[in-house]
Amino acid sequence: MTEPKKIKKPRGTARPIPGKCIACGARCQSACPVDAIEMSDAGEPIILSEKCIGCLKCVKVCPADALEMFFTPEELKILEELARQQAAGAAPAVEEEDAEEAALAQMLAAYRGVWVFVEQTEGEPAKVSWELMGVGAQLARDIGTELCAIVIGHGVEHLCREAFSYGATKAYLMDQDVFRFYRTEPYLDACCHLIDKYKPEIILMGATGMGRDLAGAVATRVKTGLTADCTGLDVDDKRNLRQTRPAFGGNIMATIMCDKFRPQMATVRPHVMPMPERMEGATGAIVREQITLNEADILTKVIEIIRDTKVGVDIAGAEFIVSGGRGLMGPENFAMLQELADELGGVVGASRSAVDAGWMPHDRQVGQTGKTVRPKIYIACGISGAIQHLVGMQDSDVVIAINRDKEAPIFQVATYGIVGDLFKIVPAITSQLRELKASKRKG
Structure with a gap:
């Protein structure tokens, strides 16, 4: 035959x-x-x-x-x-590319699980870690796998139990004196040890100073992709992580996938994802791991920790924010916004254009290159609504936009829009609030 x-x-x-x-x-x-x-x-x-x-x-x-x-x-x-x-x-006969596809499918199938890196400083967790637990739990449900926490440090076992209360069912714990303070080398070795041994398919980290440093180092060593500053995460029907983030200077939203490498890695800025509900009494499995690291071989040493005692404005955690843009016409007019913010018990923010003009300091900037905020009420005054700004405030509970231009993009995300002169509208709102407060005190 x-x-x-x-x-x-x-x-x-x-x-x-x-x-x-x-x-x-x-x-x-x-x-x-x-x-x-x-x-x-x-x-x-x-x-x-x-x-x-x-x-x-x-x-x-x-x-x-x-x-x-x-x-x-x-x-x-x-x-x-x-x-x-x-x-x-x-x-x-099966062609070569078919064999390659089969090998790729076999490799991808070896990776399972959604991991969230629990960032901590001297045992104090970063809130972004718990925010990532919420989106991580949803991803794990969508692909039928477990949500796990990575806890690295010294004397940090309590963070495993806290991770369970935010949805994790398993925690990989590396608790050694060498991890007392964050340094790239030992934390990198610890993460790669866990990845090589347990093979997660998705790893999420906060886009903080520590998270950005560690995520880039890990992705480089394990030879996989990393998408930074994501604003949206979901999965397709092939278990690929769809990572959405601003691109081309924030002019478009790009969806990025890493379909031929594992693990899939993404960082997310604080306050982008909602904080999940805490489940008191939740339990899970703690997997204890250790690696041998010689302190003498680690080039970076922590000599002293000096804490910043300067008290600044926490715009990222504020419940009420009144922000100004180019429409304020000058730095002196931000005093008008401060009066309104004081009546609300909030803070004053700014768009990038206002910060670039020197009207407000950078720590007040809301947007892609500034802070991501999720206040109860966000009032945008004289802000057109470029996508760079929208990605930083679009998840506010209520957005009130005040602008002369009825076609301004900010109105597309606004809960309430006021078309008119902000120099008349803002003082009117402030005056009305004062009157309401005065009437309540009299009553």
Whole structure:
């Protein structure tokens, strides 16, 4: 019995589907391994057919299904012949790329679990860790796996139990004197030890000074991708983490995936995700691990800790924020916003344009390059609403926008919008609040 003739399966050439591209930020171009895609001025792909190898990477990564594979009549005939052989039970040998796909699937299947790094300083946890537990629990439910905490430090076992109260079912604890203070080298070794041994598929860290430093080092050593400053996280039907963040200077929102490497890593800024409800009495399993680290081999030493005693304004944790932008016309007019903030028991914030103009200090800036806030009430005065600003305040409970331009983007996210002169409206609101307070005191 003769073997069926082996036919090389044609790959075809990628081509755009007219009218479907959403200009997502050149994801197809970045995915192409042979530089066969150029982008037009409109942000749409131009396929260089002489370079395309038909690897399908651009087709798979496109969020709008705006790319397809094109086959010549000769290639279509070959595909028909392959289909005929398969129907006759004489399928051709598995091609090399099929074997590669099988190996990739086997590797991806070895990684399971959603991990959240519990950041702490001398045993005091960072709140962003518990915020990440909330979104981590949802991701774990979506892909049918467990939510785990990574706790590294000295005398920090209590953080494992606290992690259980925020939804974790397991905590990996590395409690050694060498981890008493955060230093990149020992924490990096600890994280990589846990990753190599237990193979998580998703790792979330806070986009803080510590988190940014550690996440980048871990991703580099384990050779995986890392998306920083995410504003949204979910998963697709193939267990890939969809990581949404501002891109191109904040002008668009990009969704990034790491579909061929594990673990998938993302950092999220404080106050971006809602704080989950605490479940008192919740329990879980503590997995204790240790590694041998020689203190003499660690180049960084902590000599002294000097705490910053300067009392500043905590804009990120404020419940009421009155923010000003270019529409304030000058730094002296922020005093008007301060009066309103004082009546509300809140603080004054600013847009990037106001900070860049020197009207307010950087620690008051709300937005992509400033602070992310989630107040009960956010009042935007003279702020147009560029996406860089919106990503920092759009999750406020109530947004009140005051602007002369009725077409200003800020009104798209506002709960209440006031079109008019802020120099008349803001003092009127302040005056009304004072009158209400006075009447209550008299009553």
